[in-house]
Amino acid sequence: MKIAVTAENNNGYESEVNTHFGRAPYFAIVDTKTDKIDLIKNEAANASGGAGVSAAQLIADRGVEVLISGSVGPKAYKALTSGNIEMYIINHGTVREAVENFQKGNLSQLTSPNGTPRK
Amino acid sequence: MKITVLSGKGGTGKTTVSVNLALSLDNVQLLDADVEEPNSQYFLHPNFDKEESIYRKIPKIDQEKCTSCRKCVDFCEYNALAMMIDEVLVFPEICHSCGGCKLICPENAITETDRELGVLKHATNKYNVDFWQGELNIGEESSVPVIEALKKKADPNKDIIIDAQPGTTCPTIEAVVDSDYGILVTEPTPFGLSDLKLAAELMDELKIPYGVIINRAEEDSNYIIEEFCNENDIDILLKIPFKRKYAKLYSEGIPFVLKEKELKNDLQKVFRQIGSVVNEENHSN
Numbered sequence: 001m002k003i004a005v006t007a008e009n010n011n012g013y014e015s016e017v018n019t020h021f022g023r024a025p026y027f028a029i030v031d032t033k034t035d036k037i038d039l040i041k042n043e044a045a046n047a048s049g050g051a052g053v054s055a056a057q058l059i060a061d062r063g064v065e066v067l068i069s070g071s072v073g074p075k076a077y078k079a080l081t082s083g084n085i086e087m088y089i090i091n092h093g094t095v096r097e098a099v100e101n102f103q104k105g106n107l108s109q110l111t112s113p114n115g116t117p118r119k
Numbered sequence: 120m121k122i123t124v125l126s127g128k129g130g131t132g133k134t135t136v137s138v139n140l141a142l143s144l145d146n147v148q149l150l151d152a153d154v155e156e157p158n159s160q161y162f163l164h165p166n167f168d169k170e171e172s173i174y175r176k177i178p179k180i181d182q183e184k185c186t187s188c189r190k191c192v193d194f195c196e197y198n199a200l201a202m203m204i205d206e207v208l209v210f211p212e213i214c215h216s217c218g219g220c221k222l223i224c225p226e227n228a229i230t231e232t233d234r235e236l237g238v239l240k241h242a243t244n245k246y247n248v249d250f251w252q253g254e255l256n257i258g259e260e261s262s263v264p265v266i267e268a269l270k271k272k273a274d275p276n277k278d279i280i281i282d283a284q285p286g287t288t289c290p291t292i293e294a295v296v297d298s299d300y301g302i303l304v305t306e307p308t309p310f311g312l313s314d315l316k317l318a319a320e321l322m323d324e325l326k327i328p329y330g331v332i333i334n335r336a337e338e339d340s341n342y343i344i345e346e347f348c349n350e351n352d353i354d355i356l357l358k359i360p361f362k363r364k365y366a367k368l369y370s371e372g373i374p375f376v377l378k379e380k381e382l383k384n385d386l387q388k389v390f391r392q393i394g395s396v397v398n399e400e401n402h403s404n
Contacts, residue, residue, distance in 0.1 A: 049260065050198025050213045057201045075210050083203035112321070 003102065004029045005095045006060040006069040008104075010039045013096040019070020020115065022052030027096040029090065032103070037095070052076030052099050052115075060085060069100045071115030089114075120397055121279040122296040123152075126304045127314025129285035131357065132334030133304050137282035139376045141248045143386040148277040150269055151252035152294040153284045154237060155196045155261045161372045165242030165250055173253075173268045174233040175216040176263070180207045183210035190218035191229065212258055212354075213244070237265040239272065246374075249277060266293045278390075287314075287321045295322075299397045301329035302356065302389075307340040312347055319353065326398050330354035330391070335361040354387045354396075 006024035007015040018024040023045050029038045040062075044054035056079035059067060067080060068088045080087060087110035090098045099119070101107050123379070124137045134151075137139055138159050141149040151157040178191070187205040190328070199214035200207055203312035221229040237255040245248060251267040255262045262284065270293075273279045295301050301322050307316040315331065323330040333344050336358035348355050359375075359382070368375050376383040 026125055032173060043196065047198065050210065053201050053208075053213070054198040056203075057198070058205055060201075074214065079201045079203055080209075082201075082208055083207065 001032045001066065001075045002062065003066045003068060003099055004028065004062070005030065005067075005090075005098045007039060007095055010041075011065060012037055012039070013094065013099075014097065015039065015095045017068070017070070017090055017093055017095060017098050019091055020068070021069040021072045021076050022029040022055045022115075024055070024069070027055070027059060029059070029064060030095070030099050032099070050075070050109075053065050055081045056085070066102065068102055072110060072113055073115040074113040076115070077113035120394060121209045121273065121281070121298045122300045122302060122393060123281040123283050124302045124304060125283040125291055125295055125318060126285050127287055127316070127318040128305065128311055129207075129309060131285075131304045131306045133285065134158050134162070135282050135334060135359070135375070136302060136304050136332055138374050139257060139388050140390065142246055142280060142281050142374050142376050144381045144390060146253070146277050148208070148249040148274050149252070149280050149282065150272065151282045152269055152290075153282055154253035154255040154265045154269070154290070155284060156253060157252040157282075157283050160242070162374050163242070163244045163248060163250055164372065165244040167240045167242045169241035171268075171327055172235050173237045173239065173265050175236045176218060176222050176231040176281060177211045177214045177216060177234045177266055178209055178229045179231065179232045180209060180235060181228045182206065184226045186226055186228075188225065190223050190225065191327045192295070194219055194223045197338070208388070212260065216264075219328050236261070239265070239269055241272070249274060257321055262290045263293045266290055272295075287317045292321070292325070295327065296325060298327060299400075300393050301327050302393075303331045304334055305331060305333040305344055306335045307333055307337060307343045309343065310368075312343050315344065317345065319351065322399060330356040330393070330396070332356050333358045335359070337361050354392070356392060357385055 003029045006018040006029045007026040008018040027040045037096040060083040088107040124133045151159040192200045192202045199210045242250045251272045253265040284290040303318045305311040
């Protein structure tokens with residue numbers, strides 16, 4: 001299974017998590033089968049609008065099934081739900097800790113948008 | 120004559136100037152183009168008698184015809200379309216209504232539907248000012264089409280005053296772009312000056328003559344604005360003093376000129392001064 005974690009920097013599993021889905025600088029894509037990690041720069045982080053939709057498209061295209069982030073805005077939520085991507089909440093720590101906590105079932109699932117779009 | 124009242128910084132007194140100027144003149148029309156928060160109404164106490172919806176086009180996908188080729192999604196610069204499990208999703212809030220997706224779709228699977236973007240409202244009021252205001256619907260991002268439609272209400276037989284949105288971006292430009300003159304309202308603070316510079320730069324770029332009104336003017340701080348205007352040869356049309364009486368009238372929604380004839384005279388003078396600048400400009404062109 002592929003898991004995406006929003007990341008603050010490009011430091012593999014030790015990257016710090018970022019808590020704003022659409023505006024996160026990086027997405028860490030972890031393949032739990034192989035433990036391989038890919039960090040992708042979020043080109044839409046500074047887009048004037050639609051960053052959440054663009055981010056959802058990016059991780060959907062990578063075959064991600066689970067997203068771990070802090071907050072997801074209404075448009076991104078709609079896109080991710082349509083893409084059957086489950087969302088889980090984290091507020092701090094590293095990408096490694098985020099994935100471990102998810103696998104232990106420690107993270108709560110997001111069932112409605114909890115972020116606000118940036119103006 | 121068409122005059123737009125604008126400012127770089129918000130909250131400097133565009134509405135104060137627009138409403139009081141309108142109430143100082145005869146045969147005038149006031150268009151509130153600050154469509155994200157039109158507040159001239161709080162001073163005119165209008166009775167709205169007409170309302171028109173403004174629509175914009177957004178794409179509608181025929182999922183039967185769509186082959187998930189993704190050309191529309193890749194084309195959209197605004198991320199208003201997404202492809203999720205072979206289905207194109209539309210995000211109307213971020214769509215800029217450019218129509219590009221419809222053109223690029225090889226299957227003709229995209230048509231356009233109307234979405235209400237905002238409304239125009241006309242009102243009568245006891246002050247006899249012909250008043251229209253534009254309102255952008257909550258959640259919408261693009262106010263330009265509402266302002267465009269509002270400007271079409273301009274009565275060619277009247278003098279027009281347009282209360283613009285603060286800032287120097289598209290909505291402000293749309294409000295001012297075909298005006299004869301711009302009144303830049305500022306306050307004597309470093310913030311006021313900083314944003315006044317941007318507004319002046321915009322007007323230079325648009326080649327529209329303009330002058331400055333200093334609102335909340337105070338003797339010991341006016342120099343902040345005066346120095347800039349002197350250096351750049353910009354007319355200071357008026358200084359509206361910072362005084363308690365005005366603050367109180369404002370808080371009660373009472374236009375100042377109703378209670379202070381002097382200000383009314385001053386604004387009429389400003390209007391005549393603008394008239395002669397515009398005349399000169401027309402002759403030299």
